[in-house]
Amino acid sequence: MIRRLAGVLLAGALASTAFGATSTAGGHDISVWLTDVPNQLYLSKQAGLDWRNGKAPAAQTIHIDERRTYQSMIGFGASFTDSSAWLVGTRLDKAQRDKVMRELFSPRDGIGLSFVRQPMGASDFAVNGNYSYDDMPAGQTDPTLAHFSIDYDKPYIIPLLKQAERLNPKLTLMASPWSPPGWMKTTDSMIGGNLKPEAQQPLADYFSKFLKAYKREGVPVDFISVNNEPLYQPPGYPGLGMSAEQANVFIRDYLGPTLKKRGQLSSTKLLGYDHNWDVVTYPETLYADPQTSPYVYGTAWHCYGGDVRAQSMSHNSYPNKPAYHTECSGGEWEGDAAAGFRGGIGLVVNSTRDWAKGVVRWNMALDQNNGPTNGGCPTCRGIVTVAPDASGKWGYTKTVDYYALGHASKFVRVGAKRIASNTLGAENVQDVAFVNPDGSKVLIAYNAGTTARSFNVQFGSRWFTASLPAGGAATYTWSGSQRGAADASAIGSVDLFFRNADGSRPVVSYDTGLLAFNDEIRVGSSWVGSTLPGGASFGPSVPAVPLSRDGWTVSASASAADEPAARVLDGDQATRWSTGRGMEPGDWFQVDLGATKTVSEFTIDATGSGGDFPRGYELFASDDGVTWGQPIARGGGRTKLSVQFPAVSARYLRIVNQGSAGSWWSIHELSASAPGTGTAVASGSSRGLQERSATLSDGTKLLAIYNAGKKPATFDRQLGTSTWTYRLPASAVAIFTERATS
Template structure:
């Protein structure tokens, strides 16, 4: 959102959460890191170097010498990451669609979302209009239509939906969350009484609570009908904000809670939607609002957690909420940059501080804006896009500092990664945060916010690498454990029935979880693919396990090679593992109410039947 209200962005301090969640894998850690090679990616603005690959560095035994040490402990794990991303606003989508040729658009999309680019993995879409639109609109302008008979997302179909689809085609693992700036104007009271501003300011009339809940349900269903699943939703963006020039909605904590527990939550459940509800979705400086939301037992039962923006307060507010409500998740959903907070130092320090304070995401604001910081309904804009696409030319694209800043994370940390412990500030000017990806690879981001170069070492598993980082420079190290392709022989046990998974099929029969002991057919080679996924290779028949898309996603050991349908995202938590198909984004389950539990990849969320124990097998 526009940030003329803030002249400065408060400085952030990277501090880890107090109440650590200890999660350990049942697979043994490598006995030694000696000889392990790490990639090095550097941004040094002084030399014009931006997220550029440097010469690899190699781990060697730590000699215990004094100095600035950052110690990485991959067995001390915190929150699971959903990803890093931005918002394809109306302005962004219009520029991508109409101001780039097809070939240039494909190039830009790859650089934003692809593996050779920075791999952005989250989108936060607006529900109807925001401030960065050609005009203000909602999905139902028929006053009094509480049944939503005239609901339509037709306004989004020419270029917003196609751009979201194209981003998802480049990165199928993108999670899409959504937030509403305002209900339709006819549902509001007290709004700015100018026909030019029909949705600006005001509050949701209580008589339309049910209609607005139906409106949001219809949005989720309409986007899903376009092949865009909505991962999470917040009912009102920045509920305390009132600005006349674009859609804003005042919502008190009492109204917020009543709407969620009496209308939105029940309506979404009645519709059978698995979309998460995020509470709050505003700045760090109001700790009371999210606290009161989660303290309400009924609201707590419907919401997945709380969402935050950076235009006031400190990221430590998220740790305060986490420590009080540790079972609820936290997301950072909007971070705008512009002329009021242009510092690369500020970007890097905040992007490190946000996950260190329990957020599962970091989402920038506009993915793209033009040379005038628009298009926008505002009289003027001081916001910058992640990229600048000129509106007075074709194929003119500039990648801005926030592109490279977030790339230090998004390119190396995939959805499902865990933040892991990284400790040590002996040098006094280094911020850092570390992650472990589902394939076992590690990534650590280090930023030197001091005025001089800083030489430090990263210590991991008794080994170390040393590096000298210039002032105001960022570096990401990533290593994969012996190249990320070594296979361990493992067994899988379904947690729900205590039986081992078997690939013993006489033809094209699916995997089942019904064996009491481990034999050859119950052994699998667990292969790390180096892209955040793993594959299972049945020892007995030398075939890869695939999610058979022609049979509802059932798992069968029948593939000779690894393709998309043979890849799975692995998540370890509390001693159990879940597997999610990379091809259809569904969890592997052993529960189909059959005589023998047949394994399918067809569950949208993980429960008891989607949990497995993975252990080493001889």
């Protein structure tokens, strides 16, 4: 969601740039384009660099391997919100409008943007308030959509989209509603509310009519999503609350069948979720349902919550479902122009490193006051700023987001594939590399640190040295194939390939950085980790037995005055405990079981409080509530977190949050269970399973199991003296890791 954060207005008037050709020039092997905001350099052509033969020094070296390829790219771009389109389409005269469109979309004369995401109706950036394509007076409905019309979009939105496609014929268009018509919702308004059950078929028909109407206007739509940010109901602009379960029913029973019956799914693909990185289970709920999954092509992600590595986690869980990054705004909260550029280029680099096939910023254009707004973000920044000068004549200037996108969109062609490379760290030089359809290579690197950095780039048996100022970024391009093998251990990741019945080869790519997102339990002298795709389950073959909560007491490191810890034991899912503030590392919640018990499962449930779950956790057990020792389990957070572990004897259990978030940490209900007794539950069929194994650079053992079948499969795993059973949905991957305890 767009946060209302204060900051300093970024300067819109940036230095102009004369783009050169993307081939090398001046007799040098590698061409270089640099952005250094403090020194007013924006995508500025620099002196070329030359290869050296041999092996680069080990330190500060980026290794690239073009023989390891990943997702193909559809491009980079932004959204022609109503506000953006109105500014470009009606405030600029024809000469200025044509010029800015060329600079945005032309691969030759501009930065070649090729991915646009369009609101279907009003968003938080609309000139004339809220509108849909089928508005009705309060209290009236239109279930047959007799009043459906896209006339609002015809004066300036559709003409700009058609012009963009003429300038870049490889343009990809995505459409997303912020809200359906108000009469379809429980609020009878585009503000707030949920979809009425009886409106599910009309909403499916609404999508179908939109696709048909846009196609009739000569604007085919390549992707749609059900709605923007379904886990957030904004109080001041259009929105729609829709849980993963509700979305699953709507897609499975209404939207998917409707579009399929009308032949529209062959040309328009459906992306699930369209929200933040912090609730990975949402899109995976759609993938886990074998009836819904065929309708959902991939996932649309936003940047306003969670970690970008969620894209890799979800890819590895469901490797047949591609990722697209479909919204992330820059704005005043970032600080000055240099900080804004860091945010933009960091998104370009890291979202594509984590499997995004396309990257979209938010508004294509905003005015000098960050508007016009429609009840939403007053501090957001557009790709360009459209504003009048002192004489009243309207013109435009490029913002830092233009150049951040341009470092990729100008050089990474549609159809390019990401290729393997290592990155030098969070406060160091970060990078991503591609091979274009013509075989040319592109490396985008940016210095995330606060001091200038020199680094090397190893490409087969050749290398070069480069440097970047603090916060600066450069794009390096060259031709020619890789000579010699790459150092796989230096790149640091491993690729595990599987095979589908149609001959395609889904790939899981794993590195040590993903270990932090695994659930891990302490087994003997090892940490044993596992992933849990949405729809999967993993636990003791003999089901655990819930412990009675009689005599339990609870406490917490912090509590809201009106939401005390004791509410987690009141049996009412509508009440909760919360921190009363944004969660911080070290926040803890503790239960005293009243006496020493044998425990093998601990569950905290935040269902009903959206993203209010711990951002990583460690679980401790204690006999006296004073001495805690080492954690018995740890991992990433989720809305309903059920931590299972080899049985321990303890009176106290404490779960400790490991990350920061603006969301409060909330728990609605809490429970614990003891090991079960009796006969193990039959594990069922393991048909269709494929296994691949590898060892990471730090010695971690890795095992990935892929369900290539069309039905869920089960298999058993031995953990210490216990047998655990894993249920894996079709087309999903379970990953197991094992490493020594520290």
